[in-house]
Every structure is written in structure tokens, then in C-alpha cells.
Amino acid sequence: MSKRRFVMKCGGSTLAALPDVFFQDLRELQSQGVEPVIVHGGGPAINETLGKLGIESRFVNGLRVTDEATLDVVEMVLAGRINKEIVRKLQQNGAQSIGLSGTDGKLILAKPVENANEVGLVGDVTGVNAAMVEGIIGLGFLPVIAPIGIDEAGQRYNINADTAAGAVASSLGVDTMIVVTDVPGIMRSVDGKKQVLPQVTFAEIEEMIRTEEIYGGMIPKVRAAMSCLHGQVKEVLIVDGSIERVLSRALAEGDIGTRIVRA
Numbered sequence: 717m718s719k720r721r722f723v724m725k726c727g728g729s730t731l732a733a734l735p736d737v738f739f740q741d742l743r744e745l746q747s748q749g750v751e752p753v754i755v756h757g758g759g760p761a762i763n764e765t766l767g768k769l770g771i772e773s774r775f776v777n778g779l780r781v782t783d784e785a786t787l788d789v790v791e792m793v794l795a796g797r798i799n800k801e802i803v804r805k806l807q808q809n810g811a812q813s814i815g816l817s818g819t820d821g822k823l824i825l826a827k828p829v830e831n832a833n834e835v836g837l838v839g840d841v842t843g844v845n846a847a848m849v850e851g852i853i854g855l856g857f858l859p860v861i862a863p864i865g866i867d868e869a870g871q872r873y874n875i876n877a878d879t880a881a882g883a884v885a886s887s888l889g890v891d892t893m894i895v896v897t898d899v900p901g902i903m904r905s906v907d908g909k910k911q912v913l914p915q916v917t918f919a920e921i922e923e924m925i926r927t928e929e930i931y932g933g934m935i936p937k938v939r940a941a942m943s944c945l946h947g948q949v950k951e952v953l954i955v956d957g958s959i960e961r962v963l964s965r966a967l968a969e970g971d972i973g974t975r976i977v978r979a
């Protein structure tokens with residue numbers, strides 16, 4: 717299996733705590749000819765800024781209820797702050813990188829989600845400008861993408877970062893998507909003890925959503941995983957960002973965290 721290129725989704729839950737060695741790992745992978753593409757979140761930082769502005773954060777099944785005022789903050793925090801922090805950290809650790817929002821060059825085209833009446837200006841991805849991402853990689857840069865989408869009329873949408881990452885992975889046709897988060901994988905209680913599931917099937921995921929053993933922010937992750945696995949992506953790994961050299965290990969060993977493969 718070719719693992720030259722992979723999409724990594726980096727969650728806001730773990731971003732602030734990622735050590736330099738995480739970014740050095742990315743640089744080393746880049747120098748070995750591996751081509752990582754990063755799609756990032758930033759939910760906690762958005763909550764914090766909204767809080768300071770006196771705007772309440774509300775979620776429906778892991779998706780932020782978003783109006784235009786919220787969207788201003790989402791864009792400011794994701795595309796303005798977090799995206800640039802990641803690019804700076806990569807560069808400080810020797811990895812060449814360029815940060816973009818999904819609205820730049822219509823990188824991520826979007827339409828309203830089905831339950832827009834509940835969540836407002838939240839988007840589903842209708843297209844990804846893969847050629848632009850390929851071009852950036854071709855110039856030797858690591859693309860870092862903020863999950864804001866746009867439609868042909870110029871309307872912006874807030875897109876869950878897992879959903880955006882899955883769509884980018886699908887459209888680039890990578891084999892592997894790695895979801896970096898703050899838990900060691902999908903966990904389940906067995907005899908009262910929480911255990912990481914090394915592998916899960918689609919049926920097990922659906923069952924765990926039904927029983928609410930998978931809830932909140934894990935729901936968009938597994939939905940994005942199943943969606944991109946219906947296309948060309950062959951495996952999705954959910955891993956803990958605090959594990960040393962987690963990306964190299966995930967690519968080399970594949971048996972870290974939870975592995976989801978096509979059912």
C-alpha cells in the first residue's frame with residue numbers, strides 16, 4: 717500500500733498541547749518524501765473566543781449551531797489564529813508549509829447541511845480543489861487547511877474539521893487518513909473498564925452510536941471515516957496526539973489507536 721501521501725486531521729482538543737517533536741516528526745516525514753496534508757480544527761479556541769464575546773456555544777450532534785456572527789468568530793479563530801499557529805510551528809521545526817482556508821481559491825466548496833434548520837450555517841462538502849492542494853505539495857510545501865467552506869454565491873459555511881478532512885482525503889485519493897485527537901482511540905467499557913478498540917467495523921460503529929457509547933465529537937469522526945472509506949481511502953486511524961512520534965508510528969506500524977477499514 718502506498719503511504720506516500722496522507723491526510724491528517726488535527727483536533728482542537730490536542731492542538732495547544734502538541735509538542736515540538738510532533739512537528740519535527742512531520743518535517744522528517746516530509747524529508748523522507750512523505751507528503752502530509754493537514755486539516756485542522758479548533759473547537760475549544762472558538763468556544764473560548766465566543767465566551768469572551770458573550771456568545772453562547774451550542775452543539776447538535778457535535779456540530780456547532782452557527783449564525784453569521786458566530787461564523788465571523790469561527791473564521792477569525794480557525795483561519796486567522798489556529799491556521800497560522802500551525803504554520804509557524806511547522807516552520808520553526810523546519811517543515812515548509814502554507815496555510816489556507818477552504819474559502820481561498822474555493823478550495824472547499826460547500827452546501828448547507830440537511831439539518832440547517834437546527835444548526836444554521838454549517839456546511840457539507842460538495843467539492844475540493846484537489847489540483848490546488850497538489851500544486852502546493854508540488855512546490856514543496858505542506859498544506860494546512862482551515863475547515864471553512866464556500867458556495868458559488870460566496871456564502872461561507874462552518875464545516876466540522878473531521879468532515880472537511882474526510883472530504884479532502886477522498887478527493888486527493890490518499891490511502892490513509894489519520895485523526896489526531898485527545899483520546900487513545902475509540903473506547904468502550906468492557907467489564908467496567910475502558911478499553912481502546914484496536915479495530916472497529918461499520919456495524920460496530922453504528923451500534924455504538926445507537927447505544928451512545930460513541931457520542932459528541934467522536935460522532936463526526938466516525939461518520940467522516942465511514943464516508944471516506946466508501947471512496948478510495950483504505951484506512952482511517954484515530955490516534956492520541958500526545959504519543960511520541962505518533963504519525964511515523966501510525967504509518968509504519970498501523971496498529972496504534974483505532975483502525976477503521978472498509979466494511
Ligand SMILES: Nc1ncnc2c1ncn2[C@@H]1O[C@H](COP(=O)(O)OP(=O)(O)O)[C@@H](O)[C@H]1O
Pocket residue numbers: 726727728729730757758759896897898899901902903904929930931932933934935
Ligand atoms: N467511544 C468513544 N471513545 C473515545 N472518545 C469518545 C467516545 N465517544 C465520545 N468520545 C469523545 O470524543 C472526544 C474527541 O472529540 P473532540 O472533543 O471533538 O476532539 P477533537 O477536538 O480532537 O476533534 C473525546 O475526548 C471523548 O470525550
Ligand SMILES: CC(=O)N[C@@H](CCC(=O)OP(=O)(O)O)C(=O)O
Pocket residue numbers: 726727728729756757758759760762778779780790838839863874875876877878933
Ligand atoms: C460545524 C462545526 O461544528 N464546526 C467546528 C469547526 C472546528 C472543529 O471541528 O474543531 P475540532 O476538530 O476541534 O472539533 C466548530 O465550529 O467547532
